[in-house]
Amino acid sequence: MFSQALVRPPSLNFADGLTREDLGAPDFPKALAQHERYCEALQRCGLTLTRLPPDARFPDGTFVEDTAVLMPNCSVLTLPGAESRAGEVDAIRDALLRQGHRLVQIQAPGSVDGGDICETGDHVLIGISARTNEEGARQLAAFLADAGYTSECVDIRAIDSILHLKSGLSWLGDNRVLLIEALAGHPAFARYERIVIDADEAYAANAIRVNDHVLLAAGYPRTAERLRQAGYSLVELDMSEYRKMDGGLSCLSLRY
Template sequence: MTLDQTRADQFSLQRRKSGGGTARLSGWGFANETDPLSDVLLGSPAHLRHLATSSLSRKHLREAPCNIQVAQAQHAELVAAYEHFGVKVHMHQPHPELPMQVYARDSSVMTPYGAIITAMAQWWRRGENYAAIRSYESLGIPIYDMVTAGTFEGGDFNVIEDGCVLIGCGSARTQEEGARQVQSWFEAEGWETRLAFIDEYYVHIDLMVVPVAEKLTAVCLDCTEPGIVDWLKAKGHEIIDVPFKDTMALGCNFMSLGRGKVIAPTASKTLIDQLRARGFEVAVVDTQEISKTGGGIHCMAQALRRVAASACSTITACPVGSWLTIRQRPRGGNL
């Protein structure tokens, strides 16, 4: 790495070049959402509360509120899954005033050029954006830019493949003004962008569309606009259909680790079977209780660094089928 590259990766509050031409980071970031994951940013559930953040979370709050202790234990299992697969876990500093900080994808977006600080829609979450700036500063990751034109949340920034992003816009959480601001930045960088106008009931685009591997994407066909599906297929993507019932239980909200490995919730019954039939190793984590508060595995994770498959020898490999054995060991032991 040259001295100029090192300086380019140092923390700053705005790295984006007006008009495009921003250089990609050399140490952090990623080209797509499916290359091998080496570093992930998570939020602590230490101060988690069940709030009415969406129609689904409001329904659970009314009928069967989240058991916070169980949710915290489920999050610990999720952390253990990442660590088992050799992913380095970075955590936001928890704050009692930020009860939804566990959903680390919403307050920021990591890109090949640095992090985007978003603009949260709900007043009780806006402090998460400031906490995210501190996290990136502590890690030495520069800020690409900050959304200012309207609300915008990270679950609506969906990198389909290198140089191509799908941006969700559902009014309740991400406004069209915020979505178009981010769209303009990436079009200036030479990216293909597509806006997905979704019903606010679905909250974010990553409830229904999440990449699994190169040219393989999980999609809930029952609630995704046919034009988006046709667009993906035109790019050569094979679609794994996730049923509506599974999707409403956050079953299409999983995390690709690259190299044929995925962390998925128990609600992903159809998807898990489909992936295993294709030879994927799937770590299944029960997130049912924590998801009552409004999000899934993908919502809880912000990929900080993915490396090209040819350069991923430093990521620990795990034998296929080993996860069930590992997760039964007492916590605190060596993975």
């Protein structure tokens, strides 16, 4: 169960951020409106929000999830794998320290993006990607082990369709994961009940379970129906402007 979330709205230069997509530039007013609806959804799910101001030094700064890994017994500041994003961690550190978190941090030459880290109860899946390297994964695994968690790595570097592990995977609780076809056969997921997404709805794999609801990107009806049949209460949100910048629902908040 989550009680809090940290968020940051996009800055005016949001369109200058990193992206591999070719979907056009984001519409800034629309992105702001979508972010506000996202925040309202988190509040409806029972979370209290810490809202950081936009920071034009970091066009990708709205994707706060990449800056930390927060578990009940372990709070880890990351070192993002894109050099232009490294400075985003400072404001997150300050905010978390004010809230009493005891922090450890990934150190170079390690790199970790929070979008590569999927917590499944007391077991953590660590994606090895273009942004999270093996040294970063080793450091994170050691921090997690010290706090009583187990972990394992999932190498996604050969899967061109996803930037981060959670671009293609979500933990739903109840020993279930929602995931894309390219991940479904990986042995790391054999222990879970798998809800596999059709290839043309793959973006919907980045959903988030927030207490009694699942937040899902709008516009993916077959995925929505499968989740409803599995018993989940959905909140569907338009994520069009964040998809243009390689972002999804989980990217826009740190939940704890």
